[in-house]
Amino acid sequence: MKKITDNELSRLACEYGIELAALKAFMKVESRGSGFLPSGKVVILFERHVFYKESGGIPVSKTRPDLSSKMPGGYKGGEAEWKRLNDAIDFHRIGALRSTSWGLGQVMGFNHELAGYATVTEMVEAFKKSEYNQAKGMLEFIKNAGILPAIKAKDWATVARKYNGKNYQVNNYDKKLEEAYNAFV
Numbered sequence: 001m002k003k004i005t006d007n008e009l010s011r012l013a014c015e016y017g018i019e020l021a022a023l024k025a026f027m028k029v030e031s032r033g034s035g036f037l038p039s040g041k042v043v044i045l046f047e048r049h050v051f052y053k054e055s056g057g058i059p060v061s062k063t064r065p066d067l068s069s070k071m072p073g074g075y076k077g078g079e080a081e082w083k084r085l086n087d088a089i090d091f092h093r094i095g096a097l098r099s100t101s102w103g104l105g106q107v108m109g110f111n112h113e114l115a116g117y118a119t120v121t122e123m124v125e126a127f128k129k130s131e132y133n134q135a136k137g138m139l140e141f142i143k144n145a146g147i148l149p150a151i152k153a154k155d156w157a158t159v160a161r162k163y164n165g166k167n168y169q170v171n172n173y174d175k176k177l178e179e180a181y182n183a184f185v
Contacts, residue, residue: 001040001099001130002130002131002132003036003130003131004130004134008132008135009023009024009135012132012135012136012139016142016143016148017148017152019185020184021136021181021184022152022154022181024180024184025181025183025184026105026138026151026159026180027104027105027138027179028184029154029176030104030106030138031104031106033104034104034131035104035131035134035135037078037079041082042077042102042103042104042124042127042134043102043103043106044081044082044101044103045075045086045100045106046075046084046088046096046100047057047072047100047108048066048067048071048073048074048084048099049070049071049072050074050098050099050110051068051088051092051095051099052069054094054096054099054110055091055092055095055096055099055110058075060092064087066084067084067087071126076126085097085100090126094120094121097124097137098110098112098120100129100176102123102124102127103131103133103134103136104131104134105134105137105138105139105141105142107123107127107134107137107138109123109124111141111145114141114144114145115138115140115144116136116137116140116141116144117137123137128138133184142163146162147159147162147163154181156173156175156178156181158184159174160174160177161174
């Protein structure tokens with residue numbers, strides 16, 4: 001577990017042509033600014049509604065609706081998310097990894113290619129090594145998903161919609177991004 005340095009953050013912001021404050025805001029909103037739990041494990045969130053699709057839904061949803069459901073939810077947070085992930089791995093390893101958001105940017109496993117990795121396993125292993133790898137993967141995803149221009153323009157609603165989906169307003173992602181950005185400038 002290697003924490004990202006201010007120097008590394010500044011280099012990444014420069015490399016992708018965004019303000020350091022925007023990069024820090026993004027990481028704060030997505031992962032509370034840390035890519036690792038106190039235990040040293042990567043910060044994750046297991047998405048049971050994604051696993052429902054990734055695993056074929058049934059029979060997992062019949063025996064473990066906490067792991068596989070058409071509806072999002074069931075979040076436990078922190079270390080408990082690792083328990084959910086490990087339980088899902090017992091059913092379908094790759095599907096479980098693809099159904100989890102990872103690290104500083106909470107990049108979904110199924111987005112591994114947009115994050116610059118050939119496989120989800122490759123992304124997960126890189127993210128376990130350092131916050132730098134997590135931030136770089138997040139920025140690659142942002143670039144490849146066409147979100148970079150909205151970040152540069154500080155169009156937080158567009159950023160939130162493209163990064164968190166059409167229901168971003170339910171969790172006020174756009175407002176949280178703007179508030180976090182304003183706190184860093």
